[in-house]
Amino acid sequence: MLSTRAQWAAGQPIGELMAQALQYPELVSLAAGFVDNATLPCAEVVACFEQLSADASRLRASLQYDTTAGSRSFREVLAQWAYHPWPQARPAVEQLIATAGSNQLLHLITEALIDPGDIVVAAAPTYFVFMGTLKGAGARVFGVSSDEDGMQIEALKETLEQLDGQGLAKRVKAIYLVPDYDNPAGSTLSMQRRQELLELVERWNREKGALVVLWDNAYQLLRYDGEELPPLSAIEPSCRRFVVELGTFSKSFAPGIRVGWGVVPSWLLAPVLEIKANIDFGSAHFNQVLMEIALRDGLVDAHLPAIVATYRSKRDTMLTALEESMGDLPGVQWRHPRGGLYVWLTLPNAVDAAESGLLWRIATKLGVLYVPGVYCFPTEGYPPQRNSIRLSFGVQSHEGIRRGVQMLSQAIRQTLTATV
Ligand SMILES: Cc1ncc(COP(=O)(O)O)c(C=O)c1O
Incomplete structure (x- = not known):
């Protein structure tokens, strides 16, 4: 009954991610790529x-x-x-x-x-x-x-x-x-x-x-x-x-x-x-x-500096929180973005950060959501990295970012202990 195009379109991660954010509103989401409500130009x-x-x-x-x-x-x-x-x-x-x-x-x-x-x-x-x-x-x-x-x-x-x-x-x-x-x-x-x-x-x-x-x-x-x-x-x-x-x-x-x-x-x-x-x-x-x-x-133009200042300080909060809570973890690395809304994290090879993996289960149980990096890899060419994560600092408050990163650090530590 359905068209081939409908079948090709099935199983989009964006739908899944939106649904999860709604399904677990009590979790700290470092997944959503939304902008901060407080920056909206009312x-x-x-x-x-x-x-x-x-x-x-x-x-x-x-x-x-x-x-x-x-x-x-x-x-x-x-x-x-x-x-x-x-x-x-x-x-x-x-x-x-x-x-x-x-x-x-x-x-x-x-x-x-x-x-x-x-x-x-x-x-x-x-x-x-x-x-x-x-x-x-x-x-x-x-x-x-x-x-x-x-x-x-x-x-x-x-x-x-x-x-x-x-x-x-x-x-x-x-x-x-x-x-x-x-x-x-x-x-x-x-x-x-x-x-x-x-x-x-x-x-x-x-x-x-x-x-x-x-x-x-x-x-x-x-x-x-x-x-x-x-x-x-x-x-x-x-x-x-x-x-x-x-x-x-x-x-x-x-x-x-x-x-x-x-x-x-x-x-x-x-x-x-x-x-x-x-x-x-x-x-x-x-x-x-x-x-x-x-x-x-x-x-x-007049509103932009306020948006930029808000996100710059949130980015800095996330980078500082990462340094403080994961700086000692060997094999955990992240990029320092000069703009935008995202920090890309790479974990030791043994950690599977996909939704079917252990890290996801532990992280959601502890109370934090992230985007599994594997969603972001094309299916051909360069191989998908299952040990990667996209974090967003757009939506959460400074406190939410710190709590989210802390929980993620705990989840990574528990996963590493379980996989070694
Ligand atoms: C790279 C990139 N391109 C395009 C868009 C879409 O933005 P728009 O709301 O203009 O459709 C987004 C939204 O997150 C994005 O991240």
Whole structure:
């Protein structure tokens, strides 16, 4: 009865994780990637409403449908705002699409590019929700090893060469990256790797055929230290032929408004819009008008420092708690993210952190939830690491972070004792 696509889409970890958080509300969740309720821009949104309610015709217009690509005046403001530090890379408004969060654009691009059996290459580990989208379209996802500086471009090159050697060059459709403070590993693609990536994909496009880079910059604005690194289009504007740059207000303003966007190569734009027309012929206009006012009036920029300060101090609380409670544990390591919402933890090889493993059972019994890192590994290429964990410092209070990390440390110690 059910379609093949429904079967491919079954068993998504995101559904499981959400259900667990609801099932065990008494547990300290270091799993949820939600933003902190206290950072949500209530006063700013009220100010936008007030402005809108003072202009009856604008309010009326905002309650009507707009175009499939989204409100033009919103996209004009967005093009300026999003590329403000890099005016040379400011996109034409026609290339910019507004979507219901950046997840929707990832989905639309998947629909436009992927036939069953097509290949996407991603960092290992990577954003597991998008892997679910790809799985649902029948794609094969190959993982490439990554470190603090993001995807290793040398390893990417080897993976592409291997696939080419197997006669699969034409099946490789996209490379997916979360370049800044990524989900789940908190890594940032270094400047040198940005340049190497551009060269590699430019050459592949010249010699082998179309290969798209999906540059998912969901966390770009959540920067706590280190310098701001440019997107690919700011390094080489001509790369817009094969790069899709995606952004979202979900992390930097409010996920409940759910406005995302993307700059899409001209040849890919029409198919993406046709597919979007079949789905919703335009995302919520009202939300775009709200974001247009928030951008024009500088409310997003004014609110951002408070968000950044909150998460910076929570990140520091988590790193300190890890040092204090696990610093003495051999084989336990974690990354120091320069932004974003996540800390990536690697445990001794013997520890299985997956849901079927001992650590999970002990941790949930003690009262703490985490995301098993194994969810974040593509099924092919670089092997999944069952001894890894994603921790989020977004939702919990400082006290919750400390308690959660302490319980996790206890759970790891008990697991190690039981497995030795
Ligand atoms: C890497 C990454 N991309 C995209 C998204 C989706 O965000 P949106 O709410 O804009 O769909 C998320 C959300 O957690 C994310 O972590």
